[in-house]
Each structure stands twice: as C-alpha cells, then as structure tokens.
Amino acid sequence: MSFFGFGQSADIDIVLNDAETRKKAEHKSEDGRKDKYFLFYDGETVSGKVNVTLKYPGKRLEHNGIKIEFVGQIELYYDRGNHHEFVSLVKDLARPGELTQSQTFDFEFTHVEKPYESYTGQNVKLRYFLRATVSRRLNDISKELDIVVHTLSTYPELNSSIKMEVGIEDCLHIEFEYNKSKYHLKDVIVGKIYFLLVRIKIRHMEIDIIKRETTGTGPNVYHENDTIAKYEIMDGAPVRGESIPIRLFLAGYEMTPTMRDINKKFSVRYYLNLVLIDEEERRYFKQQEITLWRKGDIVRKSMSHQAAIASQRFEGSSHPEKRAHTSPLCSECMCRDSAKTSA
C-alpha cells in the first residue's frame, strides 16, 4: 500500500536450499505453456529461505507477522472460488513487529506428505506450492513458488494380460490380447489381434489412446475425453486366421499416471480403443481400460551394472586376444568361456 507513493513495501523471494541439486520437471500450465518446476516426491523435506527485501532502504516496514505455508490443493475450474486444500502446513517466521532492514528467514517442512501427483487438466488442477506472506493492516504482500510432485510406483505384483473375444454376430469376430493391464509411462504395449471371422470389408485398423478426465460427483459427473494418440496397426483387408501384431511405445506420448478418485474430486483414466474401419467408413470399436503408473528413474549404481551387461552381449567370445586385459568386464567373459570349454 502506498500513500501517494510514500509507504514502504517489500519484495519476497523464496529460495530452496537444494535448488542447485534438485531436479526440475516440465509441467504444462493451464494455458498450454510448458514450464520447469522443482520436482518433489512424497515424504521429502521442503526447506529453504525466504528473502524479504525492502523497497526503500532505510524506511521501516511495519507488519502483522510473516509466515510461510506449504499448500496442496485441488481447484475445479467451474468452481474457482472454492479451493480444496488437502495439505496445509504453516510455519511462522516472524511475530508482528517491524523490519528495519532486508532480512532472510529459514524454514523447513520436514517429511511432507504429498499423496497425489501434480495435475493440470481440462477442468481441474491439482497443485502444490509454497506461499510466503507478510501480513499488514490493509493489504498483505505474498509470493508463491509452485512445485511439481510425482507419485512413483513399483512393478505391480499382479499384472495379468488382457485377452478377449469380441465381435458382431455372424459378421466379425476377433480375439484381441494386450500383454499387460498395467503399463508404466515408458512401457511398450505388445499385443495381437486375431481374426476369427471376417464378413465385412475392412480397410484399416488402428489403436487410439483415450484419456478421460472425470470431475464432479453424483448427478453432476462430467467426463472430458481426449484422444492422445491414433496409431494405425493394419492397412488392408484381413481374412480369417490372420494375426496382426501390436507394438505401441508409450514414451512418445504425454501422459500422466492413472488417478482414481483423487480426494473424491476427480479421476484421470486411460483407455485403449481398438478401431476397425470398413470400406464405407463404418467404425467398429472396442474400448479397454489400462492402468498407467510412473516408474522411478534407475539409480546410478545399477545403471553402470546394466551398461556392463549390455556391452557383454557385444564382446562375446570371438576375440580371444582381448582376454589379456585386466578389466573386470573381460575377466567375466573369460569365466564364461572357460565354463563352456570345460563342458
């Protein structure tokens, strides 16, 4: 607030302690722009410093308290006024008083629970952010720092394949199979379509990945469908007994993990839609839900071990001269070959 430009004001800046080392992740904003934000996981500590810089040095800044909050909230676009906060932590940095000079305050939110993944969709947004506030009598000064949270999972215990026989009586019978029902975001969908009966003239077949965002409850449920990908798997007319393979690499598409009934406010689910199109542009389709999950990145230690295994495949036993090396890699080759000759 400034009386004819004479009042004191301040700029707030939030800086994380591990800003140098922490990874950033890209996240799409509401208007479609992609920005990079600091990446956090569930249980990680959020710590840093709040810098309050006075605009006019020398002048005092009176305030009613300085605090920092860590907020996780869900915002429904059709109900902007109400933010549903599912995480709300506060730390007081300064009691009501006055600042005579610019000051820095430390803060730490230890082992913060971040149960859901950050999500920006068509009708709903889930975000996490830090908000530092200098309270004043007439108007507060505040600053927000958005962060992105990813939820990780491990390989599921049970991951059965999807196998089904569908069709139209006496016209078209197919058996489709996908190798898993739960895929991670960089996985490959491997499957096949087997034609049992074909009495229509098919022109081509494709697989679409559909994302369905569901918001609202009870009678006000609203679904927003979005076709993420269309991938042609067959061009031409198949006959009985033919088997068409499917190989769809998910890493090329922008997708999020499956989110079911988040805080009872929204869901994001993914479906595979198998579509057959005949010569008259008629479409025959079968939709099947799949579960997507996020795999954690490989830790560095096992990375080098896997690189060693990969290079072993190329080394082989065709260059016996190379065994003169003393590197551990070649000695492993030697062990393998000696085992072979002894057999």
Place this chain on the structure above:
Amino acid sequence: MSDPVVADTRRLNSKPQDLSDAYGPPSNFLEIDVYDPQIIGVGRGRYTTYEVRMRTNLPIFKLKDSCVRRRYSDFEWLKNELERDSKIVVPPLPGKALKRQLPFRGDEGLFEESFIEERRSGLEQFINRIAGHPLAQNERCLHMFLQEESIDRNYIPGKV
C-alpha cells in the same frame, strides 16, 4: 524385482494361419450392380426401371445370385423402411427431380439420357452402401428388395 535392461517387446504367440484361410476366397464378397434402364409404359404415365443384380457369398442372404427389376420409388420405400425400423443412418438417395416432371421443358425431362445415367449411378452407390451394413442385413425389407420378384408393400416389417 530386477528391471529388464531392454523392454520386453517380443510378439505374443499366435498360431500360424491355415493356408486355405490365407489363399481361399474372402468371405465378404458382396457386389450389387444397377444397370439396364428401361422405360416402361406410354405417355404421361411412363417410368424407368433398373435391373438390380446382387452377387454375394455372405450366408445371411438366401440367394447367392439374384436379379430383380426396381424403380426409383422402390428405392425410396426401402430408405423409409430402414429409417423407421433400423437404428442406422441411411445414406442419401439421388435427387427426386420434381422439376424434371413439369411440362414445357426443352429436353426429355425424366428420360434424358444423362439424367438416367446420373440416377443409375447414385442408386448403385446407395444400394451397395446399405447392403454392406451389418445392421441393415438384419432387416426383412432389404432382403425383400434385393431378392424377391416384387415388393409387397403390405408386408410385416421385422428382422431376419
């Protein structure tokens, strides 16, 4: 659980295709020709009929090779029956050409050669599209249109 170094992208097992299936005739053969326009009658009551010949190997059709004579109003009847009874979106017929039925035209009106050819082609497209639709193949009116000598307008509508 150990992560695989390379993603498992092996194809799923499938039995090899039987050679008779691979090289045998396709079981979706359906061809309908609309040809040989003939002008029936004299004077003002004249009308054109077309030969509708269907060849198919689909089991749902009783006759694998049938030949009937139909006029434009028969096609209109079929379109109305299908629009009423089946849930499909019926493709459009070629125009009704009411203007051509008025007197004092410079040309032959409804019996102008180019017009008959245009109409014949439109009717052929229409009947091929409709007969290939799995839901239309269930309707009795379609079978009666394609395979019976004459259309009984007092028939009982239903599914085959």
